[in-house]
Amino acid sequence: MIDSLDTIYIMGLNEEFDKAKAHLQSEFRLDINKDVNVFETTIRVMGGLLSAYHLSGDEFFLEKALDLGNRLMPAFNTAWGVPWADINLNTLKPHPPSWNSDSTTSEVTTIQLELRDLTRCTGINTFENAGAKVSEHIHTLQKKDGLVPIFISPMNGEFRKHSTITLGARGDSYYEYLLKQWIQTGMTVDYLKEDYLDSVSGMVKHLFKRSGPSGYLFVGELASGGSDFRPKMDHLVCFLPGTLALGTLFGMPQEHLRLAEELIHTCYKTYAIQPTGLAPEITHFNLQKDADSDFVVKSNDAHNLLRPETIEGLWYMYYVTKNTTYQDWAWEIFQAFEKYTKVTHGYTSIGNVKSTTQTKPLDKMESFFLGETLKYLYLIFADNGVEGPLDLNKFVFNTEAHPLPIYNS
Secondary structure, eight states: OGGGHHHHHHTTOHHHHHHHHHHHHHHOOOOSSOEEEHHHIIIIIIHHHHHHHHHHOOHHHHHHHHHHHHHHGGGGOSTTSOOOSEEETTTOOEEOOTTOSSEEHHHHTSSHHHHHHHHHHHOOHHHHHHHHHHHHHHHHSOOBTTBOOSEEOTTTOOBOTTOOBOSSTTTHHHHHHHHHHHHHTTTOOHHHHHHHHHHHHHHHHHTEEEOTTTOOEEEOEEETTTTEEEOEEEGGGGGHHHHHHHHHTTTOOHHHHHHHHHHHHHHHHHHHTSTTSOOOSEEEEOOOTTOSOSEEOOGGGOOBOOOOHHHHHHHHHHHHHOOTHHHHHHHHHHHHHHHHTEETTEEOOBSOTTOSSOOOBOSOOOHHIIIIIHHHHHHHTOSSOTTTTOOTTTEEEOTTSOEEEOOOO
């Protein structure tokens, strides 16, 4: 519910927004004996509460965001400030996840927008300082032409050697938040801009390749600590065209927009070539120019989780270029969602995008479908012009599509 509050508000569903607020006032508690992931809780819950506060002006949402922020702070009590992945909301004891002793690089670097905004709203510097300490520390670490491994230790503050470099899972939003933090702070923190530009150059040098036979531009990954290129692209990587396009609104090189145009076309094609019109979770690309097909989708990768990244990219591309082709592609994808994922009480992820008769519904709808996918679909077709109801010169979207205000410093 919290993840979808601002979607409801932006759509003008005032009665539903008031009902959601009343339910939260009655039922929403944070003093529960439950372990939560610091990253997911920050981007979805804190981000959702702060966005609802900024859009509605209701102090209730800020009060809950502050309570949550205080409960998450013990996770940052490490030697280098790199937070533990999980924390218990009642005992306030942080710990690593059961499957790994390290934290995820994208997770520890994708909490800064929310923590900074909480500080700016409350005047309590603890939150912004905690997030900034992580970013400043990672700025000092050695990278591969701006690219980072996907695991980092809260114990010694170092990247795990030989871990994968990817713009997919566990790597993606590190790069997104370099740009968005710089924008949020009024373009005043130089190292964020420098690290972002370095990372894009590193992507072009190490990760960007073309498929055969059609020559689609895609983003692969580096395994074995950066020495082994793999032509594998998660759906999550399709955040990148939108981020590149956004940067050009704030003076980033126009070459970034050209790259964004090619990448969003590739992301769209991962939908369009499937019988259902829906993209798989992971696409592999052929590198041979004489290959029969550019795309390879393995059975274990053929599921669709109603993810937002391609729709997000289409909205940014439409916002920046005003090219209605991006609306057309978004409409195609929306129709595919309607045809193959809509069920009686919502929408469901499906297990197989490669068949129109055996889609294998998974009976699960992630909150990001309401918080992100539907929001971006609404914005790209909003009636009040290409900019829609939210001006990107005034708001920056967190990685869960919650708009937060841009500050002067």
